[in-house]
Amino acid sequence: MARALAALRFLLGGFFALTGAAKLSQLSSPVSEQMKALFVQFTDVFPLKLFGYQPDPMNYQTAVGWLELLAGLLLILGPPMLQEISNLLLTLLMMGAIFTLASLKESLSTCIPAIVCLGLLxxxxxxxxLTQTKKVVRSSRRKTRHAFREPWKTLQAM
Structure with missing residues (x-):
């Protein structure tokens, strides 16, 4: 189970690190122009727009790119606490992506990658x-057995 979790963490972290790097780099002109156009649409349905805040599309793309890159790398290389935090951040980011795509009334096929990523996260x-809970339960069981041995032995001696 631990190996499967490590493999899933590695695959998700690598995926998000690569997508974040793609958002930050300007590899090819047509792709970067497409991404700019997408983020212009994304700012139109930005949730905080209701409160009067609408980010600049390029800043929004850069912020999402850095968040994906750093959280992806921490998911792979970070200590357990930072892995949990990066998982939470990526989960929130995927929820925001699904909200944005739903607000734009995109087709289900467009939403599937975000839904799959959210499900895997x-x-x-x-x-x-669950693995942390099993560790706690197992360690508490061991302590419980030892705690009951002493009174049991004293009852047998009587």
């Missing part, structure tokens, strides 16, 4: 939580 989080 949630799966990773739940599995990590």
């Amino acid at each position: 949630l799966l990773l989080d739940i599995c990590q939580l």
Whole structure:
């Protein structure tokens, strides 16, 4: 189970690091122009627009790119606490992506990558939580057995 979680964490972290790097770099002109056009649309349905804040599309793209890159790298290389934080940040980012795509009334096929990523991030989080819970339960069981041995021995001696 630990190897499967490590593989999933590595794959998700690598995916997000690569997508973040793609948002930050200007590799090819047509792709960067497409991405700029997408982020212009994304700022039109930005959730905080209701409160009067609408980010600049280029700054928005850069912020999302850095968040994906750093959180992806931390998901792969970070200590367990930072892995959990990066998983939470990426989960929130995917929820925002799904909200944005739904607000733009995009087709389901456009939303599928974000939904799959969100599902895998949630799966990773739940599995990590379950493995941590098993460790706590096992260690508490061991302590419980030892705690009951002493009174049991004293009852047998009587």
